Amino acid sequence: MREPAAIIGAGHTRFGARTEGPRSLIAEAVREAFASVDRGIERSVIEEGFLATLGFGGWQIGNASAVLAEAAGLVGVPVTRVENACASGGYAIRSAARAVEDGRSGVVLVVGLEKMTDSPNPRRRYWLGVSGDTEWERSAGLTFAGVYGLIASRYCADHPKGRDALSAVAVKNHANGALNPKAHFQKTVRPAEVEGSPKIADPLGLYDCCPVSDGAAALLIARGDLASRFTDTPVRIRGLGAASDTLAVQDRPVLTEFGATQRAARAALGHAGWTASSVQMLEVHDCFTIAELLALEDLGFAAPGEAVDLTLSGATARTARLPVNPDGGLKAKGHPIGATGVSQAYEIFHQLRASAGPRQVPGVERGLSHNVGGSGASATVTLFERR
Amino acid sequence: MREPAAIIGAGHTRFGARTEGPRSLIAEAVREAFASVDRGIERSVIEEGFLATLGFGGWQIGNASAVLAEAAGLVGVPVTRVENACASGGYAIRSAARAVEDGRSGVVLVVGLEKMTDSPNPRRRYWLGVSGDTEWERSAGLTFAGVYGLIASRYCADHPKGRDALSAVAVKNHANGALNPKAHFQKTVRPAEVEGSPKIADPLGLYDCCPVSDGAAALLIARGDLASRFTDTPVRIRGLGAASDTLAVQDRPVLTEFGATQRAARAALGHAGWTASSVQMLEVHDCFTIAELLALEDLGFAAPGEAVDLTLSGATARTARLPVNPDGGLKAKGHPIGATGVSQAYEIFHQLRASAGPRQVPGVERGLSHNVGGSGASATVTLFERR
Numbered sequence: 001m002r003e004p005a006a007i008i009g010a011g012h013t014r015f016g017a018r019t020e021g022p023r024s025l026i027a028e029a030v031r032e033a034f035a036s037v038d039r040g041i042e043r044s045v046i047e048e049g050f051l052a053t054l055g056f057g058g059w060q061i062g063n064a065s066a067v068l069a070e071a072a073g074l075v076g077v078p079v080t081r082v083e084n085a086c087a088s089g090g091y092a093i094r095s096a097a098r099a100v101e102d103g104r105s106g107v108v109l110v111v112g113l114e115k116m117t118d119s120p121n122p123r124r125r126y127w128l129g130v131s132g133d134t135e136w137e138r139s140a141g142l143t144f145a146g147v148y149g150l151i152a153s154r155y156c157a158d159h160p161k162g163r164d165a166l167s168a169v170a171v172k173n174h175a176n177g178a179l180n181p182k183a184h185f186q187k188t189v190r191p192a193e194v195e196g197s198p199k200i201a202d203p204l205g206l207y208d209c210c211p212v213s214d215g216a217a218a219l220l221i222a223r224g225d226l227a228s229r230f231t232d233t234p235v236r237i238r239g240l241g242a243a244s245d246t247l248a249v250q251d252r253p254v255l256t257e258f259g260a261t262q263r264a265a266r267a268a269l270g271h272a273g274w275t276a277s278s279v280q281m282l283e284v285h286d287c288f289t290i291a292e293l294l295a296l297e298d299l300g301f302a303a304p305g306e307a308v309d310l311t312l313s314g315a316t317a318r319t320a321r322l323p324v325n326p327d328g329g330l331k332a333k334g335h336p337i338g339a340t341g342v343s344q345a346y347e348i349f350h351q352l353r354a355s356a357g358p359r360q361v362p363g364v365e366r367g368l369s370h371n372v373g374g375s376g377a378s379a380t381v382t383l384f385e386r387r
Numbered sequence: 388m389r390e391p392a393a394i395i396g397a398g399h400t401r402f403g404a405r406t407e408g409p410r411s412l413i414a415e416a417v418r419e420a421f422a423s424v425d426r427g428i429e430r431s432v433i434e435e436g437f438l439a440t441l442g443f444g445g446w447q448i449g450n451a452s453a454v455l456a457e458a459a460g461l462v463g464v465p466v467t468r469v470e471n472a473c474a475s476g477g478y479a480i481r482s483a484a485r486a487v488e489d490g491r492s493g494v495v496l497v498v499g500l501e502k503m504t505d506s507p508n509p510r511r512r513y514w515l516g517v518s519g520d521t522e523w524e525r526s527a528g529l530t531f532a533g534v535y536g537l538i539a540s541r542y543c544a545d546h547p548k549g550r551d552a553l554s555a556v557a558v559k560n561h562a563n564g565a566l567n568p569k570a571h572f573q574k575t576v577r578p579a580e581v582e583g584s585p586k587i588a589d590p591l592g593l594y595d596c597c598p599v600s601d602g603a604a605a606l607l608i609a610r611g612d613l614a615s616r617f618t619d620t621p622v623r624i625r626g627l628g629a630a631s632d633t634l635a636v637q638d639r640p641v642l643t644e645f646g647a648t649q650r651a652a653r654a655a656l657g658h659a660g661w662t663a664s665s666v667q668m669l670e671v672h673d674c675f676t677i678a679e680l681l682a683l684e685d686l687g688f689a690a691p692g693e694a695v696d697l698t699l700s701g702a703t704a705r706t707a708r709l710p711v712n713p714d715g716g717l718k719a720k721g722h723p724i725g726a727t728g729v730s731q732a733y734e735i736f737h738q739l740r741a742s743a744g745p746r747q748v749p750g751v752e753r754g755l756s757h758n759v760g761g762s763g764a765s766a767t768v769t770l771f772e773r774r
Contacts, residue, residue: 066634066761067634130450244452245453378452
């Protein structure tokens with residue numbers, strides 16, 4: 001039986017439209033991660049690095065793993081770039097946690113990064129679309145918002161209060177983001193503002209969509225038996241799940257379910273020996289408001305269609321029974337692609353250590369993060385526990 | 388002590404200017420890999436996949452890991468895309484071999500892929516350059532051939548017979564490629580042709596440079612204790628080494644040494660408990676002829692400058708003492724970026740199993756592959772043994 005890997009430090013830039021380049025963003029997140037280690041840590045301790053990024057591996061500057069090695073002060077150390085579209089962060093954490101659980105390394109660094117504004121790529125308004133299906137969706141003109149709009153249309157047709165629940169997701173996540181100094185958007189919104197926002201892909205309006213953000217996040221992950229050298233309150237990685245699905249939503253049996261999320265959740269819960277009821281808080285991949293409802297169902301926290309009532313009941317609010325996205329989620333905190341999965345773990349690290357400040361969820365010891373690539377073609381689920 | 392992972396099957400498309408798209412190239416390599424398993428294998432046995440590719444992760448079609456899952460018939464299974472510039476294949480093999488060595492999976496699939504011709508990317512003539520240093524090299528107009536040209540200039544200034552040795556590398560690798568039905572170039576060249584070829588970056592001419600190729604390669608890697616279910620002649624992965632270096636060559640102490648290769652070689656040899664003299668054949672990263680000379684020195688097969696005499700003596704020919712690149716190397720076989728590291732392992736798989744046909748190296752049981760990213764900013768070294 002392997003001892004679970006332990007997060008011993010975490011860092012995070014503010015998300016948003018940042019003027020800095022990739023190296024500066026990496027360095028900022030890494031600096032905070034090193035500084036956050038309770039008993040301190042030398043950079044020379046790091047034996048391996050993992051970098052999650054989508055665009056920063058060719059379009060912009062390539063050989064991004066070597067850039068991480070330089071920017072983090074780790075030249076010489078092997079660094080692996082992991083790219084699984086918007087689930088890059090989750091997959092990178094999985095690779096890193098396995099490396100230490102299996103005893104390959106003592107302490108590793110994981111960084112997630114994206115620079116989405118001011119991109120030198122001439123097709124920048126276009127590049128996210130390549131993470132969906134190209135042959136049947138993108139070439140036909142379907143954007144990501146379009147795919148999620150189709151899913152939301154089906155969902156709202158099946159569940160009459162669906163639109164109200166979408167708005168409730170946006171209102172809740174903006175309220176949480178307003179308490180998060182690292183969030184892209186730090187302002188609350190009212191349901192009428194969400195519903196009155198310009199339509200992007202019916203029924204989804206502007207406030208149903210996450211923004212285009214820059215940012216980076218970093219984690220220091222130690223072998224379980226080494227964690228106590230660095231801190232008395234490590235956050236253990238208890239379960240790792242990952243899965244794939246078809247790229248095109250038309251190839252799936254049900255439009256309103258993500259099989260990759262379902263499979264990843266089963267794998268992670270099985271790994272940890274947990275059930276959904278073991279989990280006290282969630283970070284889910286709400287790239288669009290509809291995605292949070294699907295996530296609650298696919299992860300096993302609500303039966304199909306029942307995420308509507310769960311959300312409208314207020315149970316997913318920050319201080320309620322099952323807090324979901326206390327950091328504001330992708331919706332309000334922002335979604336710098338490669339950084340997102342790592343950012344989710346950063347939030348859970350602080351929530352479980354009770355160091356989340358004004359947005360602290362009271363008394364949580366076990367959390368789940370859920371990261372999706374494309375429109376459900378890949379997913380990871382990761383389970384965390386304090387101590 | 389972990390039991391080494393075992394390669395039980397391998398596939399490879401012909402390299403060259405291919406009219407097929409990425410899905411077809413993946414499917415072709417994967418089909419051959421499955422068909423090559425001596426006692427047969429069901430696709431349902433595969434628990435995880437790894438994809439090495441540079442451009443096929445955003446520029447072209449994104450979410451490449453999900454494309455691999457579809458093209459290989461593995462929808463549902465987690466697939467991780469690994470990208471480390473031209474060393475992507477080596478890093479993907481490392482991730483895959485670790486996953487089975489550590490008991491995470493029973494059998495995994497590794498695919499390397501690149502589609503470099505007919506790229507829809509408007510900057511395609513430019514995109515390799517992003518894997519080098521941007522701030523000091525690319526923005527100043529230095530291409531990859533330019534960087535290697537600088538290195539070759541220094542090397543030839545230090546070692547008067549250097550230019551003869553560069554030509555000998557090209558002649559040898561073309562001779563080997565002429566025997567390889569999967570090679571991009573299957574023709575021999577004479578020293579005078581190499582030396583008379585148009586200059587690309589002095590002293591490197593056209594025949595000192597690898598071509599721009601399309602292609603894919605695939606490996607099936609099994610947990611050591613499972614290998615005998617599939618074949619009596621698995622090829623074991625005995626040593627895994629990986630390392631990084633600065634992106635810009637100006638930041639390194641010596642222009643004619645790649646520290647990442649040196650570190651990766653030390654790690655791999657240490658892992659296996661081997662010395663360089665344990666190795667009977669090499670696949671090295673000869674993106675330019677100078678790179679083969681550097682590799683021989685950095686890997687420990689020649690002292691600095693002595694790769695000249697080693698090469699001119701004929702010792703690295705296919706049937707000589709230390710065969711190097713019996714498949715033609717990147718120089719003649721081609722260099723579809725993500726596929727290259729996987730292709731090297733394909734060659735060693737067949738050489739160690741004595742199934743390499745007309746290009747068979749006589750009586751080899753232990754081989755080494757060496758994969759470099761950028762102009763030396765990342766590298767892997769992998770050690771293989773039959774049985």
